[in-house]
Amino acid sequence: MVTLEDLRTPKKNTWCPGCGNFGILRAFTSALVQLGVEKDQVVIVSGIGCHGKMVNYVDVNGFHGIHGRVLPLATGIELTKPSLTVVGFAGDADCYDEGWGHFSHAIRRNIDMTLIVHDNMVLGLTTGQTTATSQKGFKTKSTPHGSIASPLNPVMHALVSNGTFVARGYSGDVKHLTSLIVEAIKHEGFSFIDVFQPCVTFNYLNTFDWYKARVYKLQEEGHDVTDRQMALKKSMEWGERIPIGIFYQEESPSYRESLPQIKDINLTETSIENIDIDPILQSMT
Amino acid sequence: MVTLEDLRTPKKNTWCPGCGNFGILRAFTSALVQLGVEKDQVVIVSGIGCHGKMVNYVDVNGFHGIHGRVLPLATGIELTKPSLTVVGFAGDADCYDEGWGHFSHAIRRNIDMTLIVHDNMVLGLTTGQTTATSQKGFKTKSTPHGSIASPLNPVMHALVSNGTFVARGYSGDVKHLTSLIVEAIKHEGFSFIDVFQPCVTFNYLNTFDWYKARVYKLQEEGHDVTDRQMALKKSMEWGERIPIGIFYQEESPSYRESLPQIKDINLTETSIENIDIDPILQSMT
Amino acid sequence: MILNQISVMIGGEAGAGIARSGFLFAKTCMRGGLHVFGTNDYQSLIRGGHNFYIVRADAEEIYSQADTIDLLLALNQETILLHRNELTHGGGIIYDGEEVELSEDEMGINNVRLYPVPLKSMVKELEARPIMRNTVALGAAIGLLNFDLKIFNGIIKDTFKEEIAKINIAAAKMGFDYACDFSRDQFIGDFEYHLKKTKGSRKKHLFIAGNEAVGLGAIQAGCKFYSAYPMTPATPILHFLAEHERDYGMIVIHAESEISAINMVAGASYAGVRAMTATSGGGFCLMTEGLGMTGMTETPVVIVLTQRTGPSTGLPTYTSQGDLRFAIHASQGEFPRVVIAPGDMEECFYKTMEAFNLAEKYQIPAIIITDKFLAESYSSVKSFDLNRIGIDRGLLSTQLEYAGKEAYQRHKLTGDGISLRIMPGTKGAIVRTNADEHDESGYTTEDPALTVEMADKRFKKLNALIKDLENYETTKFFGPKEAEVTILGWGSTKGPIREAMKLLNKEESRSNYLQILCLCPFPVANVQGVLDSAKLTVVVENNRTSQLSGLIRENLLRDVDHKILKYDGRQFNPQDLSQKIQEVL
């Protein structure tokens, strides 16, 4: 059983003081401790951005991949070695801009993994530009006159893509986020958590205060997580009150379960010596 | 004013006899005639696939681009020369697989163009494999044991992306499709039409007969196109009855209208001689 | 009589089953004991247009199609109009005499025999689908050639389900009988070409396409994960592997894009299995970023780049060798890779197996570069020697527990640059890797000295690889040691070149040929050796800028004397090629 101490790495943390990423780091490591997993049985995959540094800060297996490709990379790992707990960390630009082409596909395949998006509504590591989730009118160096496009609603898209676990967290509420991550990892199939993660350096709009004044917990208001229609309705709420928590959850076979050849095995453990291709050769004579 | 005859090209049509694409071709050219546009003021953009051949068969300006990139290519054209009528033709693999990363973005920008997706739920030109919209269990050479993932619902995604004109047509009903295309082109902002297009060679499931037995017209059942919530509900219908028609429409400024520098001009017509960069140079001294 | 030496073309519209017919006929020849080569020509469309398939069969070993056609099975008039000039003197055409009217006169060529067969009527009589016209024509051809219909029937039975097989056999018999009936006085007696089952039966032979051989090589090499997005001419690998995935415990995913495919493959390899993807130019573009990531993270992957005519979408169903430099230099920054170009079906199999070994031994990406001509052509080959290439996973530990004394470091600096690879999930070890520059443990670094050390580490592997490659066939030499001209080539030109050599060397030893199998790292010493003793050199390539010549210039500081280049999307024909070579002599 892993402890918080075990999960620490010698790598110096280079996030800005006060950054919302710290809450996600704390919630994730706490979740691992709560789940009682072994640290060598967890793999985290990250994109490129401030969020991507997670791989440097948690002492579990890790693949710091390229920008926008958390989902296919994690898919390859999960299917090949299902015994691993696979968790992806992506940024909003990483996942909703550059990597948007993978989002609905990983979800509709119901790959058995957890995706945590550090949604700070800004490109952090490239010094603060507009992303898909930036609010209309948001001014940055790439949109000095304000963002024109209406922001993308990742929770809705996950719901519409037939997500089997769709949630939203807030990195200012570590306890709540921890419980979401625990549930997400436990869930069989694709678990998605969009996390409100204040970027204290570049996002002047969606600050801790801004969220504090708005977020409320779905689970405290008796939300029925089995009602996708209601989940969709809830996911549209944006303004004075913004819901966090689990929007929707459903049991449904994960991708792997439809593949008899790997259903209950780690492909990594099958021998590759002396594979008998004779039946195929015969068919070619 | 253009006539159907004017729009014909000398290029021999190479679609399979009976292919659903013929209906789209007929509907599009009829729509142009109805709209009374000049053929040299229309640009069509296509991806790669059977659908992509549209550029060969309609005698208007055309850019047969690469696979999956209809939307950014068309965006570049539209913004630069708003006086043109820009229509994109994409395939389901083209738009919902390879090009999926652009879909929500073009829509949320509300680029003033029309996108027509030839949704045959199969990769046609590569000889019949599974796409994002293929039904679960659909067997092809790439998924010989049947498709595992739940199909993607493009109409829902367009709605969720804040689409301002979201419709579905059926290439077996050319008259209806024509009217949709007319409305789509008239609409200011991004118009999306997902078109059920039977692939008579590779899609053994979603055939003309299959659709004929199922499609019904939203507009004949008093659907309120201004109610996004209802549109979402309607877009979930799949089974015995499947709706076609306009799901949702709304007036909302297109991307271009938020750019004062190009609002009412074709950038192509501004002179590029003697541009005065002195003010910038001054700020650098 | 010309016995057991023939070039047959079957032509018609797309969707008319042309390729399938060619395949069946070729296999019939192979089972009859002949060498066979089959290649198809089709357009980027599904029905209509013009398709053709060439089957060449010979008692001797053959390596490619021929320039000319001895027997044309024309399923429509267009086929005859397009190909009549390719017919040899004394060649024949089987066609539907009730649908197409042709006189020898009109044909404009002497000595061509016309063999009208009422294909359509016969199919009607059988109440079969129009596509069965092919089978009738094949039956007639077999009759005309005095060949053995039983062999054909056997292949039909092996290929189709019972009902379909039955109707095909009936159709073939109809054509066969028609030809034989007639034959006594007009058909067979008239036609010079005959096929006859030979004793040296090719039981152990396979009729296999380049793509299938690559797929088979992957299965045999223990590839457990394959992800790809369809792209001609690489798609058949996806189909082939998907068909067999369940039997071989492999995951085959039709990904949403090539970007996804390469990243999935990288993930699978990191997790610990052999993994592969395949694509063509446009898809390879989309994989370049992932390719660099595998280079940086030292994740072994195999990428098959099946070239077609570019630039851009180009001619999607035609051949080319235009992507060599791109394969060698794709992705930003510098890292070692191998680029291997098999030249025939056997090499497709063995070199794919080798590619997996090299990828894992050096923890690098390995690119197998083929093209439409090689990938989609079929040939009869000796059944594969399954023991020739062993499995060598290099420094990979498959232990379930990590036994090392020090904490495991994925990117440990070592003498030859190769670090122990273990799988995530191994007890007691943390496997961390990073597309950013990293330290030995996989943590991000920006330190200048470490940056150099890590770049050097990766390039040390290149040194080790180059040394190791001396144990591999990176080049092959064919023909007499001394010759008037030395031909240089890579990849699929091998077949036509070897055929051209047959023609050139008939009387004297005029030509020899160096096939370059490993393009990167470039086998400098081998090529140098051959060039040093060459009298005259000519590079043969299916591209416009002669990329191989560029590599020779760069690596050897010397030029070749001549280049024979073809970039119309079509492979070289032997006769034509031999003439072009003759011209430079």
Next chain:
Amino acid sequence: MILNQISVMIGGEAGAGIARSGFLFAKTCMRGGLHVFGTNDYQSLIRGGHNFYIVRADAEEIYSQADTIDLLLALNQETILLHRNELTHGGGIIYDGEEVELSEDEMGINNVRLYPVPLKSMVKELEARPIMRNTVALGAAIGLLNFDLKIFNGIIKDTFKEEIAKINIAAAKMGFDYACDFSRDQFIGDFEYHLKKTKGSRKKHLFIAGNEAVGLGAIQAGCKFYSAYPMTPATPILHFLAEHERDYGMIVIHAESEISAINMVAGASYAGVRAMTATSGGGFCLMTEGLGMTGMTETPVVIVLTQRTGPSTGLPTYTSQGDLRFAIHASQGEFPRVVIAPGDMEECFYKTMEAFNLAEKYQIPAIIITDKFLAESYSSVKSFDLNRIGIDRGLLSTQLEYAGKEAYQRHKLTGDGISLRIMPGTKGAIVRTNADEHDESGYTTEDPALTVEMADKRFKKLNALIKDLENYETTKFFGPKEAEVTILGWGSTKGPIREAMKLLNKEESRSNYLQILCLCPFPVANVQGVLDSAKLTVVVENNRTSQLSGLIRENLLRDVDHKILKYDGRQFNPQDLSQKIQEVL
């Protein structure tokens, strides 16, 4: 006293305003009449870590940073520990004496002057934000150097809004006064280095970064459409153009990805405007497919490839020249392109303008290849000659109506391969283009003869381009005609090389230098000429495999004598480089 010749470093944590301070100090020097060069070093993080900015100022023309530091403004102790060995004898450190305690002894270097200034306290006194410590330190430096505070104040006023300017001016004055007060007996009297406003005021000079010069070049060239996705070190171009888009009637789009960006740009160019994008390696990977499409459809685009250390994500904020071959060979198939490497800020401006002309004249993609060092460094340059490069849009008709007699054909076969380009929307013409191989009208073709004709058409343009390039500066030669060693380089190494030459050629004419500006097509004749008369050649490159040497080998069939390569992510330093060159002599 050392007058008007200094290297100043400002160092501290990221987020502490280091680059901004360096910028202000450098500009102060420039307005004082000096030549200035400024370069920054930062990590891939937003706060913390270690950043530094080097400003070098001189009465003479200078081309790069120096190897050593004369005055260090250390905002934290780490800066001193990391850089104390770079200090010159007699150099000084300004630091917060109340926060950091240092003795010369502890410093381990003789003759370094310590100038403690109570930065933090002063900022407190001013009730200003901690970031203002920089300004206090700058003020102190200006005092210490006996320089003119008024110039600095002027720059502050030009840069900031009134309120912020006021507090900055106050802070600077505080530091300045502290230094001056103290100075009579300890500070100034003690410090050898002085700055003094020179007469030859550099009024007409700009302080500009490579990226800004590229952006300005694009604006001046009439670029009307820019789409990009942020990627260090290309992002500042996006920021620069977005800032000015409204003033110059340009569309600037932050796209959802690089794939989107290149396709948008292609669409805009097809529609008829000049269009550009910029990115670095990973993003360029994603653009390669679109790049090929522009080659095939003959759509002129300008792509700026701003290199950083690879492979893969590598060192995102550090420099490299590792992508040259990739830029030349990216995308499948073969088509002409230009790859141009500016070597300094002026060339960034003029060559960008030229790139637009070449792209449009030959209807090809033009790649401008820079790197982090060039792109993000600043230097004082003579204000640009806005008439030097005219606008040449080649065979583009901007008529609103098509007047041709025959139907317009976008890809008409012509003598030099260049077809008339008109804009869609032109009355009476249909503009059709196609990423598939196409006929003159843009319709898809698969015909072999036409395929060859079209490939030849595109390559004819290359011939025309090569000829035309004789009218452009594709290479530049520096130094004496005869020299012991001829240095060869491309891109940003220019500055350090020219500085190294100053050192080498002090007494005798030991070195000259050929800068290669056009890497593709390679300026064979120019390079040949220089190599022919060179005694000894040495290639200087910021990569590991010496890609330029490879190009020379391939294009000229000759090797260079030596290579000096640096691939730790850092640019060359002049002294170091000159020593390395000396070593090979």
